[in-house]
Amino acid sequence: MSRSEALGKEPVGKLLWDFSVPAIVGMMVNGLYNIVDSIFVGNYVGEVGLTAVTIAYPIMLVMMAFGMLVGIGAASLVSIRMGERNQAGAEKILGNALAMLIIMAVTFTAIFVLFLDPILLMLGAGGDVLVYAREFTQVILLGSLAMYVGFGLNNVIRSEGNPSIAMYTMLISAVINTILNPIFIMWLGMGIKGSALATVIAQTVSAIWVIAYFMGSKSVLKIRSENLRLDWRIIGQIFKIGISPFLMQIAASVVTLLFNISLINYGGALAVAAYGIVARVAMMILMPIFGITQGAQPIIGYNYGAQNYDRVIEAVKKAVFAGTALSVLGFIAVQILDVYIVRLFNNNPDLISLGSYAIRIVLLMLPLVGFQVVGASYFQAVGKAGMATFLSMSRQVIMLIPLIVILPKFFGLNGVWAAGPTADLISAILTGTFLFAEMKRLKRAAVS
Template sequence: MNHSAQLGDEKIGTLLWKFSLPAMVGMIVNALYNIIDSIFVGNGVGEVGLTAVTIAFPIMTILMAFGMLIGVGATALISIRLGEKRIDDAERILGNALSLVFLITVLLTPVVLYFLDPILIVIGASENVLPYAHDFTQIILIGNIFMFLSFGLNNLIRAEGNPRLAMFTMLISAGLNTILNPLFIFIFHWGIRGSAYATVLSQFVAAVWVMSYFFGKQSLLKFRRKNFSLNKSIVWGIFSIGLSPFLMQIAASVISLLSNVALLTYGGDLAVAAMGIITRVTMLILMPIFGIQQGVQPIIGYNYGAKNYGRVIEALKKAILAATLVSTGGFLIVQLFDTHIMRIFNGNQELIQFGSQGLRIYLALLPIIGFQIVSANYFQAVGKAKYAILFSTSRQVIILIPLLIILPHFLGVTGIWVASPIADFFASLITGVYLWRELGKLTKMHQPIC
């Protein structure tokens, strides 16, 4: 069945709901199981476990960056090719994406494993935390091929017009992880290793699910042996578009590193643990927005390829509105229930007080983040790689990293908290100016269909 045809015909509002809701559900569940992991680790291993997982987070972020480099880049290209009715070209992109996943895994994993302890020490692991961080990260690295396959290639299911199946991939992974985590930690007493084993095993099952889809009868696009040979122009196209989210994830890793070092310097292991909780709460709020972003991307890409510019504009505006409503709702929840949120993770009163203050400040300008994320994603969806890189990295690289280096020297831990809303404001301003110009161009190009 050709699921992609609906992208050019169905009402935008209905289509956005149909594509975004499964992505939102999947992303929320994905964030929830990360939070539940932290709750299990915090209560089953203790504060040292929370700190260890927080220290390991930059490495996991880098792994996800490579998954996004391939998955997001290939997704945008496939959406555009489907809009142009070039099915064979879309299948070549799919085959090249799979080959790149295996190639990057073989090149990346041994290097990180060899230098694991020095890397963990550099990113803030204290002598007390290092053994826990090592055990957790080592297992995640050994099984990262399953993360690449499940996370990276799952986007391609959505690209060909099957968002519900893409949602089930994340539900399978999240549901299994939520079951296995308490089993391995509390019943088998495997400690922090148990949490890592649960993550890898759940990603393995999700990877099998994704691969079976493209080798089966249900998919429009198929894995074909002839398409596994890497093509220079296809690889360059995937990397040029995927470079934007890749750099954004790398920047997130650098931010985690800088934050952990500053937090360790000015607040000790307790401050790092607090940031770990704040990061997970932030992820939970942002996941629905990323779901909207993922849902609208194939709609924009397909219609841009088909030159239906009026539908592109409509989809973008409705996605921005939806994302803004979500981010505003998240802001109200954080400001009203900050202490209650922190208490879920750990009962340490000092950690609760310290973290709740940081949470309120860190997400002070959350209502404008939805606009910035969806707007930056538009340029990625239409294949304008240079603009996508600029807007996706403006917050984290151009603005936030310098703030994290400078502000803690004057404000201590508070400097880390306030850096985030400052970066949110200026990144949204820059993105808004360019998006206004882009919408003007699209409006001129749009010819109403009589």
């Protein structure tokens, strides 16, 4: 039985475990990737370096957004084509995805490099923060092609039924980054530029690994030169499905920008540094939940394509349970260990006090976030891009952005911190309503 056929025959619980555990490990390591960067920058460059990285972070989110637009859209289509036993169609999607990632990398890198200072100033950088942010971002941008290709195509590796290789991609990158960060920052004295260089080298190695996989004998799908010619019908399908995570990432960039502006206005540079810590801790908690959604995606997509709706429902239930359990554990950890977590990044007493307070408030609704993320990802996995986009954006844009603007006017800095958990609560209610209706529809379809 081939790896793709196993998606429709093996027990759903075993499949979810087999696919999610490597994804969770990979995502956790990827989360550590950013945590390590911030710890070294915060401790050896200082609060100004941590603030600079936080200010520049929306640019990295935009880059990731375009990688997700193509990578996740292509991955969902590949899963569906494999469920339809259409390998040639899946390979054409892979080739078009690679070509589009290269075009995007070259185009957007050129734009960001040309207008970097105005963009950083718009993001809130100034004085020493601008100098550090420029140094960091210039290096990241010049190595962005590797990030686009490695990050984008790694999703397809998982969708073709090889989650372990996808995990190794992230492990390789994270281990290299973790080793190089202290070498470049501490021993070679490169400061914040060293952190960026470590990231670029790690991403380049993982991109080479991904391309080698698809060119080698272990992959089901192959990169073929004839499939690199863009087919705009396929690109349209990729964009249609990938638009949800893309908009979610763009929204995350806008939200980070608005947070930074509000924090500067109501709390100053120290509040921005505190938010940088909170955002990275939140990412670390969300990474295993994203791992579950990535593990469930090929199972749901394949069985939806094969019209095995009972298996789709079972996969959703198990993924929701696992995601909720992880988010509850994360909530307990941050409420108990808040001071110790912040202290990892910097020993400034004022930053520790502000950061520990912020982390408890901002992550107050974590127990609901696991369900919301998994629920929204179901619609993406089955190709219902409109609903996936709406549910994803309900948390990141529709609710959150107005709350960031309105609440601080009444509650000051506390209003900034409270915007996130308020949006989490509302979006979880919305997701539950639509997911419940969808599961009822699938049950009727399975019986008929």
